[in-house]
Amino acid sequence: MIEDHRSPLHHGLDDLQAKIIRLAWTTGEVVTRSTNALLLSDLFEAQLIIDADDDTDLLSVEIEELCFELLVLQSPLARDLRLVVASMKINSDLERAADLMVNIAKATRRLHGTVIPPKLRGQIRLMGDEAAKLLRFSIDAYARQDGALGAAVRDIDDTLDRLHREFVSAIFESHAATDLGLQVAVQLALIGRFYERVGDHAVNVGEWAEFVADGHRPEHRGAVRAREKQRLAQAALDPMNTDAANNE
Amino acid sequence: MTSTMTTGNSTIDLGATGGWRSIKSRLMIGLLGTAFVIVMIPLVLVLATVIMRGGKVMSWSFLTSDIAASERRTSGGIGPAIVGTLLTTGIATAIAAPLGVLGAIYLAEYAGTSLLGRVVRFMSSVMTGVPSIVMGLFVYLLFTLRFKQNAFGGALALACLMLPIIIRSTEEMLRLVPTTLREASYGLGTSKARTIISIVLPAALPGVVSGVLLAVARAAGETAPLLFTIGAAKGLNLQPFSGANTALSAQIFGNASSPVEAAQARGWGAALTLVALAFSFTIFARLVSARFSSQR
Amino acid sequence: MSFVDLTNQTASQSASYADSHAAVSPPVFELRDLSVFYSAFRAVRDVNITIERNQITAFIGPSGCGKTTVLRSLNRMNDLIEGARVDGDVLYHGIDIYGPDVSPTVVRRHIGMVFQKPNPFPKSIFENVAFGPRVNGVKKKADLEAIVERSLQGAALWDEVKDRLHTSGLGLSGGQQQRLCIARAIAVEPEVILMDEPCSALDPIATARVEELMQEIKSSYTIVIVTHNMQQAARTSDRTAFFTAEINPDSDRRTGILVEFDDTKKVFSNPSDERTENYVTGRFG
Numbered sequence: 007m008i009e010d011h012r013s014p015l016h017h018g019l020d021d022l023q024a025k026i027i028r029l030a031w032t033t034g035e036v037v038t039r040s041t042n043a044l045l046l047s048d049l050f051e052a053q054l055i056i057d058a059d060d061d062t063d064l065l066s067v068e069i070e071e072l073c074f075e076l077l078v079l080q081s082p083l084a085r086d087l088r089l090v091v092a093s094m095k096i097n098s099d100l101e102r103a104a105d106l107m108v109n110i111a112k113a114t115r116r117l118h119g120t121v122i123p124p125k126l127r128g129q130i131r132l133m134g135d136e137a138a139k140l141l142r143f144s145i146d147a148y149a150r151q152d153g154a155l156g157a158a159v160r161d162i163d164d165t166l167d168r169l170h171r172e173f174v175s176a177i178f179e180s181h182a183a184t185d186l187g188l189q190v191a192v193q194l195a196l197i198g199r200f201y202e203r204v205g206d207h208a209v210n211v212g213e214w215a216e217f218v219a220d221g222h223r224p225e226h227r228g229a230v231r232a233r234e235k236q237r238l239a240q241a242a243l244d245p246m247n248t249d250a251a252n253n254e
Numbered sequence: 255m256t257s258t259m260t261t262g263n264s265t266i267d268l269g270a271t272g273g274w275r276s277i278k279s280r281l282m283i284g285l286l287g288t289a290f291v292i293v294m295i296p297l298v299l300v301l302a303t304v305i306m307r308g309g310k311v312m313s314w315s316f317l318t319s320d321i322a323a324s325e326r327r328t329s330g331g332i333g334p335a336i337v338g339t340l341l342t343t344g345i346a347t348a349i350a351a352p353l354g355v356l357g358a359i360y361l362a363e364y365a366g367t368s369l370l371g372r373v374v375r376f377m378s379s380v381m382t383g384v385p386s387i388v389m390g391l392f393v394y395l396l397f398t399l400r401f402k403q404n405a406f407g408g409a410l411a412l413a414c415l416m417l418p419i420i421i422r423s424t425e426e427m428l429r430l431v432p433t434t435l436r437e438a439s440y441g442l443g444t445s446k447a448r449t450i451i452s453i454v455l456p457a458a459l460p461g462v463v464s465g466v467l468l469a470v471a472r473a474a475g476e477t478a479p480l481l482f483t484i485g486a487a488k489g490l491n492l493q494p495f496s497g498a499n500t501a502l503s504a505q506i507f508g509n510a511s512s513p514v515e516a517a518q519a520r521g522w523g524a525a526l527t528l529v530a531l532a533f534s535f536t537i538f539a540r541l542v543s544a545r546f547s548s549q550r
Numbered sequence: 551m552s553f554v555d556l557t558n559q560t561a562s563q564s565a566s567y568a569d570s571h572a573a574v575s576p577p578v579f580e581l582r583d584l585s586v587f588y589s590a591f592r593a594v595r596d597v598n599i600t601i602e603r604n605q606i607t608a609f610i611g612p613s614g615c616g617k618t619t620v621l622r623s624l625n626r627m628n629d630l631i632e633g634a635r636v637d638g639d640v641l642y643h644g645i646d647i648y649g650p651d652v653s654p655t656v657v658r659r660h661i662g663m664v665f666q667k668p669n670p671f672p673k674s675i676f677e678n679v680a681f682g683p684r685v686n687g688v689k690k691k692a693d694l695e696a697i698v699e700r701s702l703q704g705a706a707l708w709d710e711v712k713d714r715l716h717t718s719g720l721g722l723s724g725g726q727q728q729r730l731c732i733a734r735a736i737a738v739e740p741e742v743i744l745m746d747e748p749c750s751a752l753d754p755i756a757t758a759r760v761e762e763l764m765q766e767i768k769s770s771y772t773i774v775i776v777t778h779n780m781q782q783a784a785r786t787s788d789r790t791a792f793f794t795a796e797i798n799p800d801s802d803r804r805t806g807i808l809v810e811f812d813d814t815k816k817v818f819s820n821p822s823d824e825r826t827e828n829y830v831t832g833r834f835g
Binding site (some may be wrong): 434438444448457 | 672
């Protein structure tokens, strides 16, 4: 039988997880609603989305405060510590993702009255669905502390990246072949970029979920290269100490 | 000011519970006080009697003169007896203190629960209970019959009496030295012998010293072991190994049973001297232990 | 470097030992399948730990998990407890400290100890520190004075006590007393210092000073510390060993076992064993 000797901490962590999931759920919903508003050119809905973003920001600030409080008052360790640290990072990823979707809602206003070619409309729909799906997977991985699912988000994100590339070339084609104006083309390219960024944030969330689950933190390729460079420089400065070079 | 106050929905009462409890408390305190007074009565009476009766004959010449040749004389003092008491207890301490302390070290530090340790410990507690006259008889048989009565014989008897007291008190004191001190010493790579000499004994010293001095005070007042062993000298004898000697306790014993009033008075004088001597030993013991403990 | 002689004889056999092992210097401690018994009762079983030079190793775990027992077996302090014996090997630089020629007194000269409660001798500050060197044959007053000053400085106590070296060590505050005990331990120049919950009787400031001191002296000593305070283990140590107690099914007694031994960062951020995870997150099984 396991007795819980730190229930204030663990209740706090339950609360934290619930709040993160709520933030993720809101963000995922905003992805779908922004896409719909954009495609239906629904200015009223776009305004609702923009206004609701304040609530999302508030939730995000609450999460930040809760994390800080838990760190200060409860000194969590091991899995508990990883959960708090990951939640702080996930919090900012989700908050950024929600902001990006607000940008799409704002773009809805700018694109009002323009006709988006059907092929691009279809691609926007696909990107929106894909981004929402990625968010859902990543937060599932966090909620269930499923490291494998968290890691899988990175691979699934390839689809969104491909959709984004195809979308950009489709914009070029439409711009060249039809009368798609430069302004609209730029707006659409930015929108594509927003979806792609949401996907990246989802990948981050998945990686942090993986960290919570098994303590493994995937290294970014750039960081690995920089670390290798530092190690070689160290070895060059201090040729006697070959240990230092070999140990890292 | 009232000692009750009301907070929200409950009343806090900090007043005395009164009634039966305080009556019981007063009753018990009264009982303890009465017991104390009753205990003090004999103590104060003994001291007062000794001082009043002994004070009458007390003078410098009484303390220094030889013992009266005949108990009927009104002159004469207890000089030889004081010297004899100091001599016998001094020799007895010189024998019993080192032996007793070493024995106690063995018991406390080495013997543990071994058979020998248990036997020695048991024997010394039995010896504490042996009447002192038996010690006198024992020395009489082994020593006095062969070497005649002298101060050393008396000292031997007193040493036998002191030994168990010293062993037991010293062992207690050594056991009171915290294990952490021993461990600290061993942790520095110190051998057991060095730890005992440099750490354990100094730490226990005040207790050991006062234990020894209490044994000395006790021995100084003993009469029975001296009865057969030192004889009855009238003059000063500084030789421990030859010639009879005398002691304060022997003087008290002899004079008190005399029908002559002058002798009885001298007995009281000797008693006062002995009390004063024992008292000064005790004070000395306190001073010594205080001195050592202040160095802590 | 690993020239160690734990016997009382001078060192021909150890010298040849050092020569033959000059290439690979063995770790400071290597515990192989160590079990400690108190009479028939097995207090700890099957402990395997390797302790490297100039590292701070922390032993953590619930009460009765045998961490102090293991610590005290590292310098044969358990010898003082009647009926205590060990099974398995405690190798110090490759030498079994429970070997037949080994003198526990000499072992403890190499491996000093600081205890849970500050326990200065009832002597002056100077005498407290000078005691160990004196026992080990330092006689000249000037030498002793130099050692006392160096040790007190090493324990970051010199400035506080240099004007009252000849007053009693018991007149110091608890934290100062504990640093005095550390000074006393390093005065005999051991290689290893074992610390048995050295801060449990100290307030947070005194604790911080002792922890800071551990970091300062780490470059010259190898430190093993038992602590109940996980934060302290996390703050001070390089490697952490987690022990726990398992209840014997036939009797009701508890036997300590080593659950996990790893880098401190790993143990407190991502332990490999679930029992460690439960312990450090406060879920005791």
